[in-house]
Amino acid sequence: MPTVSAHVALTLARHIDHVFGVMGNGNAYFLDALERSTGAAFTAVRHEAGGVVAADAYHRASGRLAAATATYGAGFTNTLTALAEAVQAHVPLVLVVGDEPTSGPRPWDVDQIALASAVGARTYTVGRADAAATTVIAIEHALTYRVPTVLAIPYDVASRDAGPLPEAPAPRLPAPLSPAGxxxxxxxxxxxxxxxxxxxxxxxxxxxxxxxxxxxxxxxxxxxxxxxxxxxxxxxxxxxxxxxxxxxxxxxxxxxxxxxxxxxxxxxxxxxxxxxxxxxxxxxxxxxxxxxxxxxxxxxxxxxxxxxxxxxxxxxxxxxxxxxxxxxxxxxxxxxxxxxxxxRAYDPGEGLAPDGRLDPRSVAARIGELLPDDRVVVSDGGHFIGWANMYWPVASPDRMMMIGTAFQSIGLGFPSVAGAALAQPDATVVLTTGDGGGLMALADLETAVRVAGGRGIAVVWNDAAYGAEVHLYGLKGLAEDPMRIPEVDFAALAAGVGAEGVVVRSMADLDRLAAWAAQDAASRPFLLLDCRISGAVVAPYQEEIIRVNS
CATH class of the missing domain: 3.40.50.1220 (TPP-binding domain)
Known part of the structure; x- marks a missing residue:
């Protein structure tokens, strides 16, 4: 007979077509039922935060509800920054997690309901007799209030027999708000x-x-x-x-x-x-x-x-x-x-900045000229966010997403590629990320390459620093050593997971992007451009922040 976890998977699959996450003890039975008994697809990521980020990006790029999943304890706590971002950005998704047994917490359990509440997410916990109905309630809450919800499966309930799957009602959603009176x-x-x-x-x-x-x-x-x-x-x-x-x-x-x-x-x-x-x-x-x-x-x-x-x-x-x-x-x-x-014209930059490194404005403008028109741009957080927003126009709001900026976080870039690529299967997905955020999200570089393949490109703005902090706090005279990052060879890291990496030190190095864009997506590799840019060029939006905080 179907288990409690199967009731959750079968009910959820009526309303979503994709789940992202990492398998563990707490969600093993859920993923087994999802794989064996539903038409929903599962995409594995390499860090639990990446599962929530990918589901977030999937919704932003498609408008459809997506789900993420993680195990209990450390698996759940790894999702919290991404969950907070989805709350702040008003992104509906369902995060299916394992949880402590109904008999009480074990040494490795935490109060997951309290932690989810602390970042603004509501938790619904399934039982043996109400798993299908509770799943529908969680979906309804996510869609009604445009927020993520957590759907928890207690460890001692996950594999229990739940009987035949009942007919659960469809989620009831409110009509658009009309002015009245x-x-x-x-x-x-x-x-x-x-x-x-x-x-x-x-x-x-x-x-x-x-x-x-x-x-x-x-x-x-x-x-x-x-x-x-x-x-x-x-x-x-x-x-x-x-x-x-x-x-x-x-x-x-x-x-x-x-x-x-x-x-x-x-x-x-x-x-x-x-x-x-x-x-x-x-x-x-x-x-x-x-x-x-x-x-x-x-x-x-x-x-x-x-x-x-x-x-x-x-x-x-x-x-x-x-x-x-x-x-x-x-x-x-x-x-x-x-x-x-x-x-609407922007400053084209100087090509090379006075320090001999690339002017990010010139790099961004040239990349914007070379990118395929059918594109989705996904952005991590950091000083560099101005360049894509200024120089890479997109056709509609579902073609530009900034995952991390609502919660002022960095390090959510690489897993967002997977969600966007599956939501827009014909488009080229372009990630813009910094070296600091790129290192933080490195676990899911492999995910981005595996899922997007030749439809994926990552642009790493490599200034060997946390640029936003240098421009704001360095100007105030604070010690800059904690703001600096030893220059990392992202091109080599990309090659290690099957992508092509190109170190961009001159404008001519961007010719590889032109050749890549002319190739058929099925035959070309994922491309990562490791752009060695000057940290001395300050984005206009950052200048506004500096002005306000001076």
């Missing part, structure tokens, strides 16, 4: 009236707008009032008309584009939390700009917001569109006067 109606009318009367209207969309499917409606609103548009780092590509889109806002934005944003007299933000980086630490909009925000949060998330509508971005965008049309709005004409292409 006269105050909400009045707020929408005020927002529409401001847009209709604006001389320089501007629309900003975030990841929430993408998740809600608001792109078409937002494009129609922009056309109706003649607005320039832009996105947050996680919302790029939401608006359908690139010729009027200023790209990414905040520290990753081009300076000319940000000047146009500051010229707006009315700005409406859809589905973006307006964090300090998007807002350029308060300098994104000019003091005279009327700022409205549309989001599902209980209240406005920045003090510069003057009007707030709580609701799903797509629902509200359609209501705003109807309102501006009813008010007889005409296009402002502002966006036709703007030279958007010139405004």
């Amino acid at each position: 006269p105050f909400a109606r009045g707020a929408i009318d005020d927002l529409a009236a401001a847009l209709s009367a604006a001389q320089r209207p501007f629309l900003l969309a975030g990841r929430g707008a993408w998740i809600s499917g608001a792109g078409e409606a937002l494009g129609q609103v922009a056309d109706a009032v003649g607005a320039l548009t832009a996105s947050t780092a996680l919302g790029r590509g939401v608006f359908p008309r690139a010729e009027y889109d200023l790209g990414v806002t905040g520290g990753f934005g081009a300076e000319g584009a940000m000047e146009l944003v500051r010229a707006a007299d009315v700005a409406v933000v859809f589905g973006a939390s307006l964090n300090q980086f998007t807002m350029r630490f308060g300098d994104l909009f000019a003091p005279g700009t009327k700022v409205f925000q549309v989001d599902v949060a209980p209240a406005a998330t920045h003090p510069h917001v003057g009007g707030y509508v709580r609701g799903d971005a797509a629902v509200v965008a359609r209501e705003v569109l109807a309102a501006v049309r009813a008010q007889g709005a005409a296009p402002s004409g502002w966006r036709e006067t703007a030279d958007v292409a010139a405004a």
Whole structure:
């Protein structure tokens, strides 16, 4: 008869198609049932954090629910940083773990429920009689609140006979949040009236707008009032008309584009939390700009917001569109006067920095020219995050993900390649990572190479340092030795797990990328570019951080 673990696996497999993780004592029976009795695929990673990261990336790249799995105790504690990142980034996934026996903890057990709660994740523990129903509840919680949930299988229950698999109900999910009541109606009318009367209207969309499917409606609103548009780092590509889109806002934005944003007299933000980086630490909009925000949060998330509508971005965008049309709005004409292409231009760099090492701006620009158009960019955390965000445009928000930045962590890069590669099986997956984060995630370099194969490329920004710390704390006079890393040969490390590694010391060395991109993906190897860059070139977003912290 099916075991408790089999009930979990069979029920979960009705709602997911992929599981990532590491097998151990606590999840062995779950993985056995998953492999033998379901159509869900399992991809092994080499560190438990990598399982959660890969599931996270899989969701961000596909929109579909994924699962991760680890054993109890040390296996579970290894997932915590990645789990915290998924919580902060509002990524729904299910983490299936072993747990202490129902009789109580053993010396190697920890209070997993408390640890998960500490990073913001809810735990559901299955029993012999309710494993299928509890699994559905965990899935429902993850999808409803857009957070990871932990599904725990006590060790002494895992292999117990649970009888025939019962019919568990499908998860019940809430409808998109609609504004309700006269105050909400009045707020929408005020927002529409401001847009209709604006001389320089501007629309900003975030990841929430993408998740809600608001792109078409937002494009129609922009056309109706003649607005320039832009996105947050996680919302790029939401608006359908690139010729009027200023790209990414905040520290990753081009300076000319940000000047146009500051010229707006009315700005409406859809589905973006307006964090300090998007807002350029308060300098994104000019003091005279009327700022409205549309989001599902209980209240406005920045003090510069003057009007707030709580609701799903797509629902509200359609209501705003109807309102501006009813008010007889005409296009402002502002966006036709703007030279958007010139405004979006970035500094091409100098090729070589004064210290003789490569200028990362020049490297990033050249790589952006050579990468295949059909690409997914996955980014680790670190000073280097500016280069990909500035120089490697992508088609839509599911093609650019920064796993680690929500929790301000590094070392989650290599396993994210696996999740993105399986979610987008025809695209080239491009990892951007630093030497510090790359070393931290080294266990899953093998995973990235094995799963992505010739569709994978890793760009390691190797400045022999923790660059963000050098630029911030080194400037303050703190000792720099703890911030430095002996230069590591990542190309050799890549070769050790079956990839091709190229040390890039000159712009000409990037010609190998051009040749690689021209090859068929089935016949070429995973490529790692070990770019020996100057640590003296500071990314613009980092300059903003330095300014604020000085």
